Structures are given as C-alpha cells and as structure tokens.
Amino acid sequence: MPIATRFTRTRSRSPRNSSLRSPRWGRLLVVAVAAALTALFVSPVGAQAARAKESRPVYSYENAIRESVWVDTRLDADGDGRTDRVAVDIVRPREPAQQGRKVPVILEASPYYSCCGRGNESQLKTYDAQGHVVQMPLFYDNYFVPRGYAFVAVDLSGTNRSDGCVDVGGSSDVQSAKAVVDWLNGRARAYTTRTGTQRVGADWTNGRTGMIGKSWDGTIANGVAATGVEGLKTIVPISSISSWYDYYFAKGASLYDSGPDWLSNYVESPDARAHCGAVQQKLVDGAPRDGDWTPLWTGRDYVADASKVKASVFVVHGMQDLNVRTKNFGQWWDALAANGVERKIWLSQTGHVDPFDYRRSDWVDTLHQWFDHYLLGYDNGIERAPMADIERHVDQWSTDAVWPPTGTRDTVLRPATGSAPGVGTLGLSRAPAGSSETFTDNPALDETSWSATVDKPTPEKAGFVTPTLTKDLRLSGSSKVTVTATPTTTSAHLSAVLVDLGPDTIRNYGGAGEGILTGTDRTCWGPSTTGDSSCYKVTSADKKAVDYTVFSRGWADLGHYTGDTGQPLNPGTPYTITLDLHASDHVVPAGHRLALIVAGTDKDLIDPPASTPTLTVDLAHTWAKLPLVGGTGAFRRATTGTPPQVAPHLARPTGVSVPQTGSRVPGER
Structure with a gap:
C-alpha cells in the first residue's frame, strides 16, 4: 500500500x-555534525539567505x-x-x-x-x-x-x-x-x-x-x-x-x-x-x-x-x-x-x-x-x-513552465505486422484488415523478459517497434492503449508497456533503495534536542547501466471490457478494452527506438488470471494514444532521415528487474 x-x-x-537542476532554488548550508544532538540552529547561507522574503530561524x-x-x-x-x-x-x-x-x-x-x-x-x-x-x-x-x-x-x-x-x-x-x-x-x-x-x-x-x-x-x-x-x-x-x-x-x-x-x-x-x-x-x-x-x-x-x-x-x-x-x-x-x-x-x-x-x-x-x-x-x-x-x-x-508542456498532443500510433511473428512495427499507418499477432500468457515472465527479446519471435508477447529515431521524441503525461483481442479461455489479463530501446544509465529503481543508496554520514536540518535529532543519513543515487528502459505500463482484465463489472469471456469472441498506461515524462533519444509490447500477465506487477489463455490481437483495431510533445509532426520528424550513431547495445540486453511488491503498504522508506 x-x-x-x-x-x-x-x-x-x-x-x-x-x-532540477534548473533553476537552483538556493542553497541551504548543510552541516554534518559528529554529535547527533545540537540545540543551536545553523543558518542557511548563499542564494537562500539573499532572498528578502523568507522566514528565518529566530x-x-x-x-x-x-x-x-x-x-x-x-x-x-x-x-x-x-x-x-x-x-x-x-x-x-x-x-x-x-x-x-x-x-x-x-x-x-x-x-x-x-x-x-x-x-x-x-x-x-x-x-x-x-x-x-x-x-x-x-x-x-x-x-x-x-x-x-x-x-x-x-x-x-x-x-x-x-x-x-x-x-x-x-x-x-x-x-x-x-x-x-x-x-x-x-x-x-x-x-x-x-x-x-x-x-x-x-x-x-x-x-x-x-x-x-x-x-x-x-x-x-x-x-x-x-x-x-x-x-x-x-x-x-x-x-x-x-x-x-x-x-x-x-x-x-x-x-x-x-x-x-x-x-x-x-x-x-x-x-x-x-x-x-x-x-x-x-x-x-x-x-x-x-x-x-x-x-x-x-x-x-x-x-x-x-x-x-x-x-x-x-x-x-x-x-x-x-x-x-x-x-x-x-x-x-x-x-x-x-x-x-x-x-x-x-x-x-x-x-x-x-x-x-x-x-x-x-x-x-x-x-x-x-x-x-x-x-x-x-x-x-x-x-x-x-x-x-x-x-x-x-x-x-x-x-x-507548464506540465505537460505546451504543444503536447495525443498522437495515435498503430501496430502492424513485421518480418517475423510477434516482431512488428509501430507507426502512423493502420494495419490492413485481418492483420493479427498471437501470444500465450506466461505468468512466469515479466516486462523485462519481454523487453529483452523484443526483436525476437517469442510465444509470450507481441512487440511493435519504431525505426531508429533521428530526433528526440518526448512523451509527457498519461497514455492509453486500446486492444482488440480474441481469447481461447473464459478469462484473460492484458499488459501493455512502453519501452525505450537503447543504452542508458538510470536509477536502479528495482534495487533495495528503489534508486537510492544510504550512507553513514549525516546532514542536519535545524536544531536538535536530546530526544529529537535533525540529522539524517546522506543518500546517493543507485545507478545501473541498462540496454532498455520500461517507462510506462498498464494492465487490464479483459473480462472488464464493458466497464466496472467483469464477466466470463466467450472463447473465440473478440473483445475491445482500453488500458490506462501510467503517467510519465520520458525522452526517447535520437538513436534509440520506441517499442510497444502487448502481452498477458506481467509477473509480480499483476496477478495472473484463472486460466492460461492464448490471445489473438486484431491489429487493425488496436492502437496506442500517446501524449507526444509536438504531436504527430514530432513523430514524423523523429522517424525520418538518418539516425545518429549511438553506443552499441550490450552483448546481453539488460534492464531493471521488477521489484517484488506482493502485499505492500503505502509509505515506508
């Protein structure tokens, strides 16, 4: 929770x-103290002290x-x-x-x-x-x-x-x-x-x-x-x-x-x-x-x-x-x-x-x-x-100045079949009627497994990838993915994830500190008393080199295709449902590719359905609506021309392992 x-x-x-490093709000003098208790407050200096209108520790x-x-x-x-x-x-x-x-x-x-x-x-x-x-x-x-x-x-x-x-x-x-x-x-x-x-x-x-x-x-x-x-x-x-x-x-x-x-x-x-x-x-x-x-x-x-x-x-x-x-x-x-x-x-x-x-x-x-x-x-x-x-x-x-930034527009991107089953394209053109991709839910796999094999035909997912980008492409806000799928069983879950395919160094959000490391030195933020210290352990970024980054995801039970109340599915019947992908702000840089992956159970992030369905996705009636800065024009510009050279992918693609949440409580750390 x-x-x-x-x-x-x-x-x-x-x-x-x-x-943010822009602009800097002003500096607070951070004093590390050996004795954790001090009754005398150390005043801030620098830009903060220069502000005329601020409360002072008097x-x-x-x-x-x-x-x-x-x-x-x-x-x-x-x-x-x-x-x-x-x-x-x-x-x-x-x-x-x-x-x-x-x-x-x-x-x-x-x-x-x-x-x-x-x-x-x-x-x-x-x-x-x-x-x-x-x-x-x-x-x-x-x-x-x-x-x-x-x-x-x-x-x-x-x-x-x-x-x-x-x-x-x-x-x-x-x-x-x-x-x-x-x-x-x-x-x-x-x-x-x-x-x-x-x-x-x-x-x-x-x-x-x-x-x-x-x-x-x-x-x-x-x-x-x-x-x-x-x-x-x-x-x-x-x-x-x-x-x-x-x-x-x-x-x-x-x-x-x-x-x-x-x-x-x-x-x-x-x-x-x-x-x-x-x-x-x-x-x-x-x-x-x-x-x-x-x-x-x-x-x-x-x-x-x-x-x-x-x-x-x-x-x-x-x-x-x-x-x-x-x-x-x-x-x-x-x-x-x-x-x-x-x-x-x-x-x-x-x-x-x-x-x-x-x-x-x-x-x-x-x-x-x-x-x-x-x-x-x-x-x-x-x-x-x-x-x-x-x-x-x-x-x-x-x-x-505002968020999402001015010029952000919902842009419809559509999946289409590619050169191999399960390895498709993602662009502006609608797939021909009758185009489809098929996958079988595998609750043992997750978004990192799918991302690592996005360019390979695998039975548990369908992946759709843009060409290598020639310009940066920024997504800012909340996305939606509408999927039309035909199940083979009476229950089915769907996952959709957006992936930045390309090398980067990011915070290791799957680590024990969810992106931070805790040190032993302390900084102090006000005076202390014998029973209440103002001094806290310093932290630093926990970094990880990756070859891809999952930056937005969403899930749904296909049985809730009509809304608030779920019902058993009729095998062989197509159903349409819209997945709400999670809000984010991410730049897919020039030289990388943007991928949409549609699959079943996202291990450790949703629980699996009662059955193990195979789903056939109707590509002509499936699309992603993404809040792109610059809208359709920005996508066109980013997918034409000659892409820049970037560092090669790692020999074995790696991402951040999904942290196990299980029964969670909203708030510790």
Whole structure:
C-alpha cells in the first residue's frame, strides 16, 4: 500500500516510508555534525539567505511548546457509543504565543507513527513519562518551528493513541485529519486527554494549514483537500494515492494478493484490533478480489471530488514507483488542471522515495519557499517559477513552465505486422484488415523478459517497434492503449508497456533503495534536542547501466471490457478494452527506438488470471494514444532521415528487474 517497507517483492504487504537542476532554488548550508544532538540552529547561507522574503530561524526549538490534544472527529467508527477522538501531537514556537501572535500549521496525518515509522530511517513518535511527545519523525518540526510554524502530527483513527478504526482511505481516515483542520479553525472540539472533559482551543494559530506526507500520509492530504475544507491552504502529497481502487486494481486486474483489510490490520492499534471487527468485515465485503468497482471504492475516489479542492497542490512522485503506481498522480494532476487548481510537480527517476532522499538541499529550500508563500503569504515568486521539475538523467533535472508542456498532443500510433511473428512495427499507418499477432500468457515472465527479446519471435508477447529515431521524441503525461483481442479461455489479463530501446544509465529503481543508496554520514536540518535529532543519513543515487528502459505500463482484465463489472469471456469472441498506461515524462533519444509490447500477465506487477489463455490481437483495431510533445509532426520528424550513431547495445540486453511488491503498504522508506 502506499506505505511499503522495502522492495522485497514478497507477497505480503508492508508499508514504505519515504518517501532540477534548473533553476537552483538556493542553497541551504548543510552541516554534518559528529554529535547527533545540537540545540543551536545553523543558518542557511548563499542564494537562500539573499532572498528578502523568507522566514528565518529566530525562535528556540529547544524551548518550543510540546503538547498533545485529542480532537473529536464526530464519528463513532468503533461503535462504542461515544465519538472517536484522534491524538494530535504539537510542537510550536513559544515566543509568538508569549507575544500574542498566531502562527500557521504544517500538518502530517499518518497511520505509521507507532507501527512502522516514517522516513528512510523509519522513525517513530516517542514520548516522555508524562505522555508528551519527545521525537517527531522527519525534519519538519526541527526546520520549520524555529521559522515560526507549528508542526502538528495526527495519529489516524485506530492507530497509535487515537480512538476509532482504520478504514483505509474512507471517511474515518479522512475525517481524522479534517477534524483537526476544523479544530485549528475553531470549528471542532478538542480535549486535554483521550477520555476527559476539559476542552482546549487552538488560539495560538491563525488556522492557515498546509498538509504534507508520503504515501498513505499524502493520500490523506489528497482526501482532505477533496472535501474543500476551509483553512487548508496547500497540500504536498508525495508518492500518494488519488483513488484507492487504482492502488489495488487496474481495470479489474489485481495488483496485489491482498486488500484493504490486510492494510488496516497492519497499522491498527491493539485497541482497534480488539474492537473494529465490523469495520474490517466491511473492508473485506466491499473490496472483492474480482476487481469490480463497488461503493467502497466510490467513497475512496478523491479524483471525483477534485472540483472541491481549494488548496494549492505540490505533487511529487517517482516515475518508477511500483508501489503507488503513477496512474495515481497522473489522473489527480489532470483533474486538478481541469478545475484550475494552482499546482506544481516534481517527477524523479526513483521508485517510492521521498525527495529528501534524492535531492535534499533543493527539496528543503523549495518546500521552505512553498510554505512561506502559501502559509505566511510571502511574495517570493515560487508560484511564478517553472511548474515542473523532471529528473531527465540521474541527478540531472530539467524544468517546464507548464506540465505537460505546451504543444503536447495525443498522437495515435498503430501496430502492424513485421518480418517475423510477434516482431512488428509501430507507426502512423493502420494495419490492413485481418492483420493479427498471437501470444500465450506466461505468468512466469515479466516486462523485462519481454523487453529483452523484443526483436525476437517469442510465444509470450507481441512487440511493435519504431525505426531508429533521428530526433528526440518526448512523451509527457498519461497514455492509453486500446486492444482488440480474441481469447481461447473464459478469462484473460492484458499488459501493455512502453519501452525505450537503447543504452542508458538510470536509477536502479528495482534495487533495495528503489534508486537510492544510504550512507553513514549525516546532514542536519535545524536544531536538535536530546530526544529529537535533525540529522539524517546522506543518500546517493543507485545507478545501473541498462540496454532498455520500461517507462510506462498498464494492465487490464479483459473480462472488464464493458466497464466496472467483469464477466466470463466467450472463447473465440473478440473483445475491445482500453488500458490506462501510467503517467510519465520520458525522452526517447535520437538513436534509440520506441517499442510497444502487448502481452498477458506481467509477473509480480499483476496477478495472473484463472486460466492460461492464448490471445489473438486484431491489429487493425488496436492502437496506442500517446501524449507526444509536438504531436504527430514530432513523430514524423523523429522517424525520418538518418539516425545518429549511438553506443552499441550490450552483448546481453539488460534492464531493471521488477521489484517484488506482493502485499505492500503505502509509505515506508
């Protein structure tokens, strides 16, 4: 789920925490300290210090107010006859409160604070003997509290010190955090203890709230923003879900061998485990493994409510995230754009990784500017900066004024037969009527196996390849592949992948760190206390030389060809279905080729069907709709003329092995 532990592709689901080089946002002086604890903040220097409008670390972190309150959610998910209260731990600067000045809030709501940890080092909340929070995971409190922000960390219902039940993206999850935003704005009640009657207000804040989080945490930010709650000014969802159906299924094809009940059980507190059986059963009953859309998924589809979003949105996602797959950011981004939401995006070559662990200094600086603008109201120009930062090569970033860039147009490319069975062409011309390719599903093989043999006739896939490109060809956004196929059995799954055929060095997203390596030295991002260090292990890129790169993929159960409800197939009958390929931004360079591969089960990325079908693809009624920068004209220009010379392919084609996800959790790392 959005929080998976490490990319060990086990079939059990565990969470992962995690989490431009143009223009440079400014430098933060990063001080490595031998002693992990320092109470004195080291001020930033360089370009950042030159900015006239920025919050400065003028308040004491060591003397900050640390307190806990329990906010009434107005729900009774566990059915005990009293409304559930969620635990809210707060760190805020003491000086503004003494001076009668109010501060804005940075809020993270998470189910992981006691079970699984946050960040690359899996930090947990810790408490002293009186129950006051000592350690807040991540750097947000260390860095932003001295700059005049409060940091608020919410235990989702049914986790850590909160009442209620975990309902995995449903009303209880979302209301856990929304109720806190309401309380910060004077619209909800909070108490000094979990069961007491002494009420407490939030007179220390101006109510202006920004939510941030990776995986499940960022997913809750999406969900709260989709309620349109007043006071929520911005959200920063990192590697986050926009529709929970699309976390578990792709057009009816199961992406995991477990459902939301597994995830709920993974994170819930002992109290919730003892009292939330009815909620668990609803998760089981409402999410059948047949991949059908049910009312449970409707209640967890934030994309449908994008028109309610009033907050600005800073989306961050790894383009090779095979935990929270990139369809989730793509459809959310498109819906936000359609509704005129102010937004920004960073896309990296990593998997399910926090930008703090692949672009640390730039990330902290950009996030600082973002919150300063949307929560403090500083006119620092962040909203006028380029909308998109894309990691084009390892640690090399490009920017776009808007994303997808101006001139991006959906372009229809069509497969056709080639010189050998299963080895076809990809171009603008429609295949003649009656043209077909046939393959047999082989659940033991995956997209890397298909890509390595794309130029060879093999029985498990059909591959279609452009000529060697004479100019770069850029794809930016979400693609679709429509397939008309005739199965030999009553069930069948389909996969479609886009591949850049040519040598490159990329982040090893299939490695244990999903594109990063963790070192031993530390850098510090604010002051520390005895129980809460601001110093984190440095990271670097985990690189791999490859001969091809799979950069977008999508899947479907052919039995869902009519829509939300699947049905048995009639062998020998053709069916047409459209696969949603995952959003990406990739340049296939001159000298490389673009390939479309259509096959059956993509091992470890979808579960196989009940049968082992052979499928015949009608090429005249099969096509790919790709968002190409420059549209059809760009494709024509890239496929004519004399291609440049490039380094020869490796003796044995290699790519990145697909990491095993199995039962995953949205958010670890």
